[in-house]
Amino acid sequence: MVNMAKKAETTKKKKNDKRKATAAAAATSQTAQQPKKAKNDNKAAMAKGPNSLRNAHNVGMGETVSERKANELWFRKANYGTVLFESYYKNQSPSIIVAPPPPSSELQKLSKNAKKSLKKNRQRQFQSFMDCLAQPLPVAFRIRHTVPQNVKASLRATLKSLGLSPVPYDPTHLIYQTPPSLNKATIRKGGPSYSHPLASFLRTNLTSGHLSRQEIVSMIPVLCLGPSLTSTCLDLCASPGSKTLQLLETSTPSGLIVANDVHPGRVSSLEAAISRALLPSSNLERLIISNHDGSKFPDSPTLGPCYDKVLVDVPCSGDGTIRKDSSILPRWNPNTSNALHSLQCDIGFRGLEVLKVGGVMAYSTCTFNPVEDEAVVAEIVRRAEGRAGEGAVEVEGWENPLPGLVKREGVVDWRVADFVEAGEEEEEEDESKGEEVRIRWHDEGYLKAKEVGMEGAVESLWPREDIKRYNLDRCCRFLPHDNDTGGFFVALLKKHKPFGPRKTQVVAEKKKKKKKNKGGGESEAPELQPLRPIDHKTYSSLCSKHPDLPPASRLYQRGDDRDTIYLVPVQTNEIFVGDNSSGSEEKESPLNILFAGRVFMKKLESGEYELVVKNN
């Protein structure tokens, strides 16, 4: 009895260790680098097997080093991620990475030799995918739309003299890509190409705001949403802001852009990136930056679903960016994708809820993984149908905004997996079997997966029987070896019907108070107090000295900083407060606005406010 209890406890502990390793791998920042020393230790320990690595780091023994870090290190050192990645995508459904096989009726007609060569060809395709991932990503950049025509012409001429032409598939001739030898690693300070004329050209013009550095495939969602943004647009997961900037550049004077992110720190870096871009004030006057969990983004109290366009560029496992960040591969884990799926569904569905009828939403990720891509699209359409009936939302086909950039159809068939240490599921006593980590496929579906203890199993991870109904083939996949880019996924969804009422209305979360946690660090509370409409008293006193002031509805101040007055977008009060005419100190916006518009007035030492001159 005692032995059995001990065995059960060991098994439980092992499972806990594994769970922690997974969570750690998922939680670590994508930019985390593998420590140099780890690479050397790796070779010796790998020879003995991954468990010796784990023991060497005291993982699971409650030792001094933080267990989380040790678990993650163990996982990466064993290079499990790379092994899992290759095994996962090689054995995924046929058309995720390689071109779809011919239909079985045609396959049967092929000779033995033809079948063999087909198989070889598919292996070659997979290998070219893997080989491409091992190549660093060239630097992609574009000349900003907001740059005056004469400056555009001069930038193009200089680039031409440096031997660079716009990418052939860009009709605007504004997008460029460096040759492979000039990449993030070689052009950085201390890198071999730091002094290359193209590298210094890039530095100068990125600093001046003439150029924007952005991956080509990551430009696609905004390009698909349409160039004439005369409309109200919500970017639900906006930081670090490359797509928000793209939206701002192409918006027209009557447009509004609300850029939101859940992390207060990342909201501040979003604002900093936008300031660095040196956009004209007229573009900045169309922007609101808010801080909410995208899955609980507040309703407009006056208008309800009011956005013409919504961009949902969700947090994802990011394996499409391996060429840019090689640390992703050694810690790759299918459980990360499975765990993100539900959050992605919740954010995506909220995007559909706040979208106007007739509006369009772009859902995008930088992962190849269908459980974060097509599975999410299918689930949010299904949820929409639950609220508004069949045809409530439709996946739309779209013209390629970059004609010639190879895109592949979305898939309707995929497999779901998690990872296990071989031997663990059978609860083997033979420890040597626990040395191996491998993919465990759950082809029998959700119930069976739950039964065998798949972590994070939810039904929507699997393709449902009626999957063909969702037009998932209209989604687009971009693979690195097709265009020498990163990997990307985009789906466009159009809302056709109003959704019935939710059980509970979504209201802004209570603002958390800033407090010290036990460890002495700051809690997750936002650093900044939100902006609020200017109060009547301040506005009246300003009017007496500045007769041409904009209406009070356009002037906002931060709760704890009365020294600055912001000129916010025209629509702000109409959408978020419900009063478009006068100062409304009693009414509070449900939106946690951390930045908006541009700085309009500053308080002088004398206590008077002075107008801040526009930059253009």
Ligand SMILES: C[S@@+](CC[C@H](N)C(=O)[O-])C[C@H]1O[C@@H](n2cnc3c(N)ncnc32)[C@H](O)[C@@H]1O
């Ligand atoms: C893929 S990045 C977005 C990249 C951005 N759209 C761009 O083009 O620069 C995902 C972002 O989602 C944010 N995020 C994570 N969970 C979120 C949530 N629940 N609601 C809103 N944003 C979230 C992360 O902070 C991260 O900045």
